[in-house]
Amino acid sequence: MPDRRVAVTGLGVISSAGVGIEPFWQSLVAGEPTVGAIGLFDARCYPSTVAGEVRDFSARKFVPKDYRKAVKVMARDIELAVGVADQAFRDAGIVTRGMEGEMAVNPKRLGCNIGAGLINCELDELAIAAESSMKDGQFDIKAWGRDGINNLTPLWLLKYLPNMLSCHVTIIHGCEGPSNCITCGDASSHLSVGESASYVTDDIVDVVIAGGAESKVNPLGLLRQVLMNRLSGGADSRACKPFDAGHDGTVLGEGGGTLILENMEHAVDRGARIYAEVIGFGAACDPAGIDVTSPNVGNMHLAIANAMNDAGISPADVDLIVAHGTGVASEDDMEAQAWADALGNRAGQAPAFAVTGGVGSLFAGAGGVELAAAAMALHTQTVPATCNFTGPAAGCTLDLAGQSRQCDMAAAISCAFTVGGQSAAVVLKRVES
């Protein structure tokens, strides 16, 4: 029996460009960053004051009426995932349990695999609860255990469990198939898409939602990036400049991306729009990733090689490189080298782009938006601009451009890596309608 093929039939994105794949894609093609001054909290005292924030966002708009109460127990990461999932199913034209009309998929054959990061506790919420446990200006754990804890909502913990991104989505949309929550930083979404594609090829599901979401745009999240020295000192929308000679750090972003992966036959039978096909997946890690204060790209040249091998393609077949491009100078340098190691000369010949300059670093959600952009690029035969790119950093041979380009492309490869030293790559192929 031939292997089942995996179609990408829906794209859900929420980013600083707005809600949906359209505003995101248009901002990429236009090369217009949507990063701005941080408004979610007072960040003026930080060395980095800009981020790709999702403005005026609430998950309430994306859940059925009878589920609105549950939004109260969603941290922002969860709210964003719920929004992203709604967008993806609607984009795919798949009616789920949470929508008007009859559910179009067998719930037991509908999977959900959404990557997540460490969800940071809300400082105001904790402060208000902990205030009464202060004795002589110091937090008193005895007072906290006795009385203080009762100041927290009973469901407090559930706001912060990373699997709740997937769990809320399974409940809202009625996904009763396998459900996973991969927590591997920026590599999470690629790992999720690779694993989810195997659910389809193994005939465990007909449809699966894969990707990730995260927000580190909060006082703790921003501070951790400051401590790691990963942030740009720039204070305008063009602060993050992946692979550009002027790159000096990343900026925070938030949101996420999910892909609806579907058995090709299932997709064709229902007349779905097919953006692309997932034809390869590979991953790797680097034992040196333990040193989090040194740059590390998780041996991504191995992940890329594994993905090409899985897809049965060689470097000459790569028509598009979707780089991770954090904008952190040392990481960009290592990444450019890794593409060259994996693809040889082809690394400088195939057109490339990165989205981080436009929307910031989305961590567990990064791969989701990168793969959504890759699928759109193949679908529209357009290489979007790499925002804020004017000329390459020394040693970077990737073919990037500050403007979008029209190209003939059949196969695209996207790879992401994370602090901690894990990497993952996915190969997408154009599907002609």
Add this chain to the structure above:
Amino acid sequence: MSKRRVVITGMGTVNPLGHEVESTWSALLAGESGIGPIDIFDASTFPTTFAAQVKGFDLADHIADADRHADAGRHVTFCLAAARQAWDQSGIGDWAELDPARVGIYLGCGEGKLDFEKLSNLVCQAMVDGKVDTTRWLEMARKTMEVHEEVEQESNMVAAHVAAEFGVCGPAFNVLTACAASTQAIGEATRQVRHGQVDAVITGGAHSMINASGLTGFNRLTALSTRNDEIATSSRPFDLTRDGFVLGEGSSVLIIEDYEQATRRGATILAEIIGYGASADAYRITDQDPEGDGAATAMRAALADAGLSPEQIDYVSAHGTSTKQNDQVETLAVKAAFGEFAHKVPISSVKSMLGHLIAAAGATELITCILALRDQILPPTAHYKVPDPDCDLDYIPNEPRKADVEYVMSNSMGFGGQNNTLIITHCR
């Protein structure tokens, strides 16, 4: 293409009853309890004052260069020790043909410890007019927060330490599907070996939520036992008087491999993984599906994957948390998946002795399944006294039982509705 067979060639554990496999197993068969008063922080005024702590553990007793992991969280140190035991037992590190790029990592590990007291201090001291003043907070936080301590809170850092310890560079995953995480990790790792993505995987899980924020969270959910006057016997799965689970901590790790590779290099095979099933309740974040349909779906999927009928299962290692709801729902789910045979298949929960190791629970329980196969003996459900009419199956009360054991099923169910089931057998 026929799928490759997947076997277990190494196992290691650090848990409240022992720092390695054999002493843990003896303690479980003797019905010992790993539960005691919490002494790793001051929990004396919390609704629950006890837990199943790992006691007297020092990473330096387990690995050569423990200093290299000085920044690591408690769960990371447990994981490194467990992984070292498994790695050494498998002998894979001594194999001349070993390709580190063909060895993956697939863990279900929890987050690192949030320094709850420090953070509470900082936020309260930075309060102005009922809100945290970010400028004040940042000024203090920058002085006291240290980069490694902060980054180590991300759950993927466990895989980073494990990769460093063994020098492997294959695909590395961490999943955190709450209490089901390490079962899911082993199941997905099995699929990767079957598909030929990797030839071996370091897989399992690690977790410690015995800290102020973990205890706060679970106490607020009223999920924990509060039998502060009957600590040792507080975890009593399937018993009518059960009143919640007991927080545990630890790690269990397996080396799983392609069967052909394991035989080629002459490894001792401990067991074969033949079935994996996963599902979601898609019900509520606070409650399990009351009919147990989600958990039953995972069990059926694992049976189908293994090509077995329910009557062939000789033992079920239950999720059995000792909460009112879980044990009742799991009983219904076993009935749904096994039909009439549900009343015949022996079931037990070692959480009665180990407490609930959260993300690490499933891998630890799978190790007890491997040992049950090896020794043809089933571990008991300890502290079982008062039958519950809603839990009317054979829970192997209080005493281990000799049995003919060929096929064993292990269940895990995560908070939020993610269910996972594994089936193992002797390798022939």
